Amino acid sequence: MIVNDGIRAREVRLIGQDGEQLGIKSRREAMQLAENAGLDLVLVAPKARPAVARIMDYGKYRYEMQKKEREARKKQKTVAVKEIRLSPTIDTNDFNIKLNRVKKFIAKGNKVRISIRFRGRAITHKDIGRDMIEKMADATKEIATVEQRPKMEGRSMFLTIAPRTDKDNK
Template sequence: MINGQIRDKEVRLIGEDGEQLGIMSSKEAMKLAQEAELDLVKIAPKAQPPVCKIIDYGKYRYELARKEKEAKKKQKTVEIKEIRMSPNIDTNDLNTKVNNARKFLTKGNKVKITLRFRGREMAHVQQSRHILDDFAKLLEDVATVEKEAKLEGRNMSMILTERR
């Protein structure tokens, strides 16, 4: 809230250079802000009495936006890359998929390995679990299993993350 939007009877006022000006009526605080040709901004509305500060509101908004942008820069988004296979995958194809997963993991992404069962392949679900276990074993040096292999409908999937 700024200027005329502040309806409290009393506010704790902080001056433009950060010094405490004490508790006063909001009208007096507004008058002081107008004399300084700045805005009266409510910073802590839940405090007793609410804390207001005399600052340039445009500059204040700009600073907040800049801090938010800086915080966003520092945060890292982790994507989940998916690798799909069928239960009758050949060893060379498996090695290719392992190399792709290794690339994804070294870039800092998580990898979801999905084994898709179609038609009669559903009868041999338990025998196909070893494919996912072998996949995890081949990537042991760079990855750890975050979520164990689990059957969900016609897909069996596991999630690997980069080893720290």
């Protein structure tokens, strides 16, 4: 925001500290009114014709805005994307261990990206890898929804699942 001497507009539509309209004033006159009140002249709408300026305590205003920003940041929830790697030839017990880990991640509210890396000739049997990923998605369908269907990227296949929301349960 442009404050006090930084304002270059010749005329401004002035708003008082209580929000009342003071009319169109010259910049010098508006600065004088702000100084007499012991406050700052702040340009709130520079593109308007004439530009709109307000008499306010700029330091207090900035503090309030920063406070609101901090509060918004506190309430904001970050969702991490965890990754679990499977193999097309994974054994049942290993699969169950990976499944339990996926369930823990989902319970904490994280998204999970399940990937299968095809090595060597395994790339010719993509259907086995797809079945493995589908099996994982089916095993977690009560607590998670598939966000992105299985897709190939190079020698890897990926599936993304996210925790179920109340909308998903209906």
